[in-house]
Amino acid sequence: xxxxxxxxxxxxxxxxxxxxxxxxxxxxxxxxxxxxxxxxxxxxxxxxxxxxxxxxxxxxxxxxxxxxxxxxxxxxxxxxxxxxxxxxxxxxxxxxxxxxxxxxxxxxxxxxxxxxxxxxxxxxxxxxxxxxxxxxxxxxxxxxxxxxxxxxxxxxxxxxxxx
Amino acid sequence: xxxxxxxxxxxxxxxxxxxxxxxxxxxxxxxxxxxxxxxxxxxxxxxxxxxxxxxxxxxxxxxxxxxxxxxxxxxxxxxxxxxxxxxxxxxxxxxxxxxxxxxxxxxxxxxxxxxxxxxxxxxxxxxxxxxxxxxxxxxxxxxxxxxxxxxxxxxxxxxxxxxxxxxxxxxxxxxxxxxxxxxxxxxxxxxxxxxxxxxxxxxxxxxxxxxxxxxxxxx
Numbered sequence: 001x002x003x004x005x006x007x008x009x010x011x012x013x014x015x016x017x018x019x020x021x022x023x024x025x026x027x028x029x030x031x032x033x034x035x036x037x038x039x040x041x042x043x044x045x046x047x048x049x050x051x052x053x054x055x056x057x058x059x060x061x062x063x064x065x066x067x068x069x070x071x072x073x074x075x076x077x078x079x080x081x082x083x084x085x086x087x088x089x090x091x092x093x094x095x096x097x098x099x100x101x102x103x104x105x106x107x108x109x110x111x112x113x114x115x116x117x118x119x120x121x122x123x124x125x126x127x128x129x130x131x132x133x134x135x136x137x138x139x140x141x142x143x144x145x146x147x148x149x150x151x152x153x154x155x156x157x158x159x160x161x162x163x
Numbered sequence: 164x165x166x167x168x169x170x171x172x173x174x175x176x177x178x179x180x181x182x183x184x185x186x187x188x189x190x191x192x193x194x195x196x197x198x199x200x201x202x203x204x205x206x207x208x209x210x211x212x213x214x215x216x217x218x219x220x221x222x223x224x225x226x227x228x229x230x231x232x233x234x235x236x237x238x239x240x241x242x243x244x245x246x247x248x249x250x251x252x253x254x255x256x257x258x259x260x261x262x263x264x265x266x267x268x269x270x271x272x273x274x275x276x277x278x279x280x281x282x283x284x285x286x287x288x289x290x291x292x293x294x295x296x297x298x299x300x301x302x303x304x305x306x307x308x309x310x311x312x313x314x315x316x317x318x319x320x321x322x323x324x325x326x327x328x329x330x331x332x333x334x335x336x337x338x339x340x341x342x343x344x345x346x347x348x349x350x351x352x353x354x355x356x357x358x359x360x361x362x363x364x365x366x367x368x369x370x371x372x373x374x375x376x377x378x379x380x381x382x
Contacts, residue, residue, distance in 0.1 A: 041280060041282070042279050042280040042281065042282040043278075043279045043280075043281075043282040043283065044282070045282065046282045046283060046284040046285065047284065047285070047286065047329070064169070064170050064171035064315050064317075065168055065169060065170075065171075065215075065219075065313060065315055066168060066215055066218070066219075067231065075187070076187050076197075078181070078182070078185050079182060079185075079189075079231065080179050080180060080181050080182070082231045083176075083179070083180075083231075084170055084173075084176035084227060085176040085177050085178055085179045085180070086179045087170040087171065088170040088171065088172065088173045088174070088176050089176070089179070090171075091171045091172060091317060091359070091370050092171070092172045092317070092359075092360055092364075093365070094365070094368055095365060095368075097179055100178045100179040100180075100181075101179070101181065107367070108367065109367065110367050110368075110369065111365070111367055111368045111369070112353075112368075112369050112370075112371070113368065113369070113370040113371070114371055115171065115315065115370060115371065115372045115373075116373070117313045117314070117315060117372045117373045117374070118285075118313060118329070118332060118335075118349055118373035118374075118375070119284075119285040119332060119333075120329055120349075120351075120373050147181075152179075
């Protein structure tokens with residue numbers, strides 16, 4: 001999953017003009033078959049929707065009623081995702097929750113919370129960090145974290161992996 | 164049901180505490196509780212909505228003081244006893260005491276991988292048409308069933324916008340009681356933070372739920 005995200009993001013933000021590469025388009029249009037193409041499918045991932053983060057919009061996923069989470073792509077959820085502090089506050093005080101993760105977003109960024117109340121499972125497509133132009137798929141994949149695909153984290157910055 | 168599970172917007176639970184090493188399971192018994200819960204749905208004959216209802220039916224004080232897999236295991240114990248697959252004296256003894264009840268299906272080790280890979284899609288064909296379309300203004304109904312529902316309390320009575328039509332899906336409120344799948348149209352409904360939380364809410368926040376048609380009315 002991380003590798004595929006990296007590949008298509010790399011192409012999509014290329015300065016060269018041209019058609020948007022198909023995987024990114026397919027992922028955002030209908031994520032379940034797109035993800036199945038690379039072998040990830042099954043229980044708790046029967047109906048996946050990918051959510052694109054932009055400079056103006058930050059997506060974050062929760063399940064206030066239990067622990068719904070896209071198992072096939074992210075594995076089983078961490079304890080905090082299933083716990084009362086996250087489930088209670090994600091919908092009412094997302095900036096406070098993000099602060100618990102050490103994340104601060106610009107004041108005017110719209111924060112969109114997706115409460116997984118049905119069998120739709122959500123996966124955040126993180127925003128590509130600046131300074132990664134021309135990076136290989138492998139190197140880009142190193143920037144992607146699990147939390148950045150839940151929306152409680154941001155991808156690593158180039159400086160983080162240069163250490 | 165308005166049980167301990169319906170946590171959105173409740174206060175006093177403290178900060179989110181991510182773990183540094185984050186083990187998937189924190190004890191051997193958690194692995195067994197997880198595996199047993201998944202495997203036993205085949206001989207037990209319960210669906211995911213029945214299992215969720217069994218978990219949220221723990222009294223709220225218990226629900227909030229138990230760990231995640233303690234809740235799962237307590238619900239599993241309840242469901243196997245309810246169906247007569249295991250009796251109280253066997254639970255107390257820690258082993259089987261009676262002749263096993265015949266079951267229709269079991270999950271064999273060789274079938275685990277393909278069963279998990281197949282999953283349980285909930286979208287169903289329908290000859291009905293969706294009542295709402297993207298952009299429609301809707302209100303989440305004020306319902307308070309004693310049985311299973313997936314309409315969280317914080318959204319009830321509030322007005323939002325239909326954002327996406329997600330197809331026709333198994334209706335958990337029916338499926339959890341054994342009344343059948345009763346598929347209904349499912350929508351992503353987006354609410355402004357201030358509509359949900361009042362004037363003190365964060366104006367930059369929007370929250371969506373996925374809501375079946377019976378949860379909604381035109382606004």
